[in-house]
Amino acid sequence: MSDRIANALLRGKVMSADEAAQLIDNGDKVGMSGFTGAAYPKALPTAIAKRAKEAQAKGDSYKIDVFTGASTAPDCDGVMAEAGAINYRMPYQSDPIMRNAINAGEMKYQDIHLSHSGQYVEHGFYGKLDVAVVEVTRITEEGHLIPSSGVGNNVDYLDAAKKIIIEVNSWQSLDLEGMADIHRIGHLPNRTPIPIVHTGDRIGNTYIDIDVTKVVAVVETDAPDRNAPFKPVDEQSRKIAGYFLDFLEGEVQGGRLAYDNYVMQSGVGNVPNAVMAGLLDSKFENIEAYTEVIQDGMVDLIDAGKMTVASATSFSLSPEYAEKMNAEAKRYRKHIITRPLQVSNHPEVIRRVGLISSNGMIEADIYGNINSTHVAGQRIMNGIGGSGDFTRNARISTFISPSDAKGGAISAVVPFASHIDHTEHDAMVVITEYGVADLRGLAPRDRTAKMIAVAHPDYRPLLEEYVERASKSKFHHTPHDLATALSFHERLLETGSMKK
């Protein structure tokens, strides 16, 4: 047995994943660790999937509700979705098999602001949580849990659950101990301020204290986190990133930002990678991140001495960088803090630190409403994740995206967003490879020209025609032509392209 389980009581609970899965009943509400491809349970999901398949073979039902921090990985969301083991899932997913199951109507999914997800459980909206399944690096003698590569909603789920199953993953470095900063925001009606003033402030413990008597199983694993490999920066991403950096430069010139007080929030993807690569060569110094996930580019910025501290709730590292993190966690933990999701994504701290948010999108409309989740208003891709938490509370909110997708069949600028995740009240700046649409301080009609200027040239005439039609409305504040407002999306569904 691993010496990573130092608590005597919990050493007595060690069993196989298959045995532990027997403790999760049909219909149970299960809160799991996991945020992007990090820190999710590596063994239980497969055992749950197996149990579901066995039940189906016998004509029985076995489905559970699964709550996590955010997306997980193929050996978590993927295996359970493939086995039809999930009835309801929240708050976020990005697994291809699960996405198909959701769009096929085979499982229920609720796409929730990440900062709300732990709170919904705490407030009792789901009743009592049955089981928490949480991966850790080690268990201390006192029975405290040392988080692995992410914290997510672990504290909320461990506190709320009737039963706890712990996975101790010896792939995770023991040197991660000291990186996590565990602070509970407190229960109503006695919540107190979160005392983070600067992104690097540590305000809690390095461990999660739990009621050890709730632990029903401890499972040993030795399996890597699974995130997507790093993609080299392409030309289009470099262009968009260039405009983003130009925008930052403009803020400095305008006296609204200084080279040494840029606090970054960044979504995941090619463009954020390119932005972080660009920051390596920029005039910005002492960059801080107050964000959701630690990405390769932030590790590079730390190594280059450009970033002093990165606060997040989890890693989202390529396999190569995850190995590097495991090897050098002792060094990185001076610069990296992992916090509970209710702290990393809390409007209170986000608004206080004055960050500039930067998130991807599927489409924006001519007035700046943003669709982050649904193609043609119906086919859900991933979810809103934390983009709402950061966008609404950022000092400046930006959306960065290529101007088209699917070889030009889909325009990122449309007349009327087919699903709205961030309203015209929230989006300030939209950036594509054609430039920056700075919507701050603009009434709706003054936004359309800015938005069309960052659309793909192939779509600009169609958008201008729409604005012309809309201008015949009786109402000139936010004019629309309702009959053709969704025409781009109707064409996409009918012909496979938004083009005429």
Add this chain to the structure above:
Amino acid sequence: MSDRIANALLRGKVMSADEAAQLIDNGDKVGMSGFTGAAYPKALPTAIAKRAKEAQAKGDSYKIDVFTGASTAPDCDGVMAEAGAINYRMPYQSDPIMRNAINAGEMKYQDIHLSHSGQYVEHGFYGKLDVAVVEVTRITEEGHLIPSSGVGNNVDYLDAAKKIIIEVNSWQSLDLEGMADIHRIGHLPNRTPIPIVHTGDRIGNTYIDIDVTKVVAVVETDAPDRNAPFKPVDEQSRKIAGYFLDFLEGEVQGGRLAYDNYVMQSGVGNVPNAVMAGLLDSKFENIEAYTEVIQDGMVDLIDAGKMTVASATSFSLSPEYAEKMNAEAKRYRKHIITRPLQVSNHPEVIRRVGLISSNGMIEADIYGNINSTHVAGQRIMNGIGGSGDFTRNARISTFISPSDAKGGAISAVVPFASHIDHTEHDAMVVITEYGVADLRGLAPRDRTAKMIAVAHPDYRPLLEEYVERASKSKFHHTPHDLATALSFHERLLETGSMKK
């Protein structure tokens, strides 16, 4: 000269409103006090309107940008809009003349989350503010300003402006002194937590300290605030309020609320009035309000000993109650706190105190997206106000509305919201005179039946037909039929009714 101007320097700045208006130049950005029909400047707007008309008569241009706390009154927004004196207006308005000017495309309006408005100015999105025009109850010997019936964005505008014009209104009671709690949230990058733990906590000064050398004019007025008279509660409002109170009762039964820890946020209108009347006879005790405006119903709850404290940024009282407040401010200031808008509406405090929000709407769609602002997606009514600040950060967010409007021509439940101010990620509960649609924990398709059940019976068959058509989509997570998604609104524009 009034003894309300105790500072010697500022006594030397007293002049007429017409003289003071000469200090506001064409093109100026002017931050005014005012939040609902309270605490707005009573004299300058009329003088500005006069100046604009004189300029127009000479063929000159005279237009200013006007920033306030929220809506004001006919003798502020109304007179300036009527004179065509405004180029750009933010963050909120509700004046009929101004609304028409906006929808006619004659003036620009940006509808902004109230908690963002002061911050946008602070962050320099508009450049330097030229003038602040702020009503006060009195000026102390030190030159401190004692707020009148509201605080709004006064602190931000007074801090940011190059020039200050003060209106000292002797209609406002001197006993209001002590009601305001002035706290600055601090400038980036050194913001600190807002130390409010309980709604009644006082954390600042009773006055606003200003740079007196910026004051260019002091104008004396004696004019009442102007809010709409109280309307008696009608049968429909009583029904909706009944369902809201039933919902609260259900939360208590479900262990998610206690009779003595209800923290209220409430929009303005007939239904909120009915809710507050209903609370008088309920089992709820020690009710607290952490909200935007003090309404008649809260005064009644305080008088009945049912409400211990009401925190807001301004009054929104009927003329009768405003007189009562003026007469008895000494008593009420033990129970009422007026705060800067950046505090009253700050996500930090809203989320901390765990309030239940309750706001009106124009329409909700079958998945729970909420339109608060635009009829048929185009004709703006008022604005989002603080409803986004409260909805996103409430413990439980509710929207309350009659199921139809304009004699049945407009349904409050539609297939696809024609403008979205609060997304499906934010709205938890929708209440009409037909009941409660509790959307918490539900995937989109499970929401449609709940939403249709609270629609007006005349519209239910049309909504069911739409759901049936939408179910033929290839995508079953959030199915839509795009060709008819906006058909209710198209019919309204074509025929004057959403009915077939």
